[in-house]
Amino acid sequence: MISGRQPKGDVGRCREKEAPSRCICLARRTRMSKASAPARTILIMDDDPQLRRLMKRTLEGMGYLVLEADSGETAASVSSKHQGRIDLLIADLIMPRIDGFVASARLLRTRPEMKLLFVSGYAEISPSVRKSLGELKDTPFLAKPYTNSELLEKVSEILAHSPGTQ
Numbered sequence: 001m002i003s004g005r006q007p008k009g010d011v012g013r014c015r016e017k018e019a020p021s022r023c024i025c026l027a028r029r030t031r032m033s034k035a036s037a038p039a040r041t042i043l044i045m046d047d048d049p050q051l052r053r054l055m056k057r058t059l060e061g062m063g064y065l066v067l068e069a070d071s072g073e074t075a076a077s078v079s080s081k082h083q084g085r086i087d088l089l090i091a092d093l094i095m096p097r098i099d100g101f102v103a104s105a106r107l108l109r110t111r112p113e114m115k116l117l118f119v120s121g122y123a124e125i126s127p128s129v130r131k132s133l134g135e136l137k138d139t140p141f142l143a144k145p146y147t148n149s150e151l152l153e154k155v156s157e158i159l160a161h162s163p164g165t166q
Contacts, residue, residue, distance in 0.1 A: 072099075091116065116140065
């Protein structure tokens, strides 16, 4: 594989046998899909600062506005201070003090239009998390660890079924 910097700062990857123009077209297509996507706001609620930072960078790279919270209390504060719509809450289920289930239920009372994505690294080993997820079978879930691609695919899938911002 050959890596090369494409026009306007895009980095493209090509196989050696592919024409350079194909690489440029792929880079342009990526840039266009970011620009044409409606602005959406995502609130990340996770007590792991490194994971929050990685999710924020990944989502902002696709044009999303990202708000962060390290706890349920902080998420409530961020939500109440944010003037606009919050399209999606990405909530870690296992957190100190208030878990993701309780915090998301509280946030949904004030923002019923907000969609949910639960994430957890404990779903496979914790009977209480498995039971709670079973009761909420219609709520999207992503098991940790997940890739950036898996995160973006799940976010895109959820937001595709919700009205855009005006």
